[in-house]
Amino acid sequence: DTGVSQDPRHKITKRGQNVTFRCDPISEHNRLYWYRQTLGQGPEFLTYFQNEAQLEKSRLLSDRFSAERPKGSFSTLEIQRTEQGDSAMYLCASSLWGRSSGANVLTFGAGSRLTVL
Amino acid sequence: KQEVTQIPAALSVPEGENLVLNCSFTDSAIYNLQWFRQDPGKGLTSLLLIQSSQREQTSGRLNASLDKSSGRSTLYIAASQPGDSATYLCAVQKSQGGSEKLVFGKGTKLTVNP
Numbered sequence: 234d235t236g237v238s239q240d241p242r243h244k245i246t247k248r249g250q251n252v253t254f255r256c257d258p259i260s261e262h263n264r265l266y267w268y269r270q271t272l273g274q275g276p277e278f279l280t281y282f283q284n285e286a287q288l289e290k291s292r293l294l295s296d297r298f299s300a301e302r303p304k305g306s307f308s309t310l311e312i313q314r315t316e317q318g319d320s321a322m323y324l325c326a327s328s329l330w331g332r333s334s335g336a337n338v339l340t341f342g343a344g345s346r347l348t349v350l
Numbered sequence: 351k352q353e354v355t356q357i358p359a360a361l362s363v364p365e366g367e368n369l370v371l372n373c374s375f376t377d378s379a380i381y382n383l384q385w386f387r388q389d390p391g392k393g394l395t396s397l398l399l400i401q402s403s404q405r406e407q408t409s410g411r412l413n414a415s416l417d418k419s420s421g422r423s424t425l426y427i428a429a430s431q432p433g434d435s436a437t438y439l440c441a442v443q444k445s446q447g448g449s450e451k452l453v454f455g456k457g458t459k460l461t462v463n464p
Binding site for chain 1: 354382384386391392393394395396399439441443450451452453454455456457
């Protein structure tokens, strides 16, 4: 188990381009979360999945953002028509949730840093 | 709307000192509170999780307390070391059955000088 993996670690793109980030959670974890963190701020919740179902989306997730988790394994976060305000660290986390699994402790990945020029 | 505030924003201490980081939240209807550590350019590492029914949790040199009624938590670090230098983030989760999201504070940047 290598933890939560995110790819790419850093993406530089021009305004208006589309970008996609991938997250590979810990294999037995059924929940997967996406957060966004800008400089000097704490992470802000974007969305989460339980298995393949997207159960909650933040109002921060505008129609230019789409997240998927096909087959309940890895997840992708796509940002269309990027804007400079999208520049941030995109963090993925996973957890094993269930009545018998105790507290829902999230394990975070190292993040994917997006710079929009 | 839940708001989480962390004081101080930055703290610099000499090695060996005991220190306290503070976290306050506006809505006491929380399910749990977590403390995380974040190293520069890295993701978050969970340090301690306190359920709403608990008052404190301990792990090694770290002790976190929770006073839900007053909306406060503290993270106590004993005998600080240079390796403790990082940003410490506090996050709360709303009551079970509500939103699954964690609401984070902006963090306290800790520097422990050798």
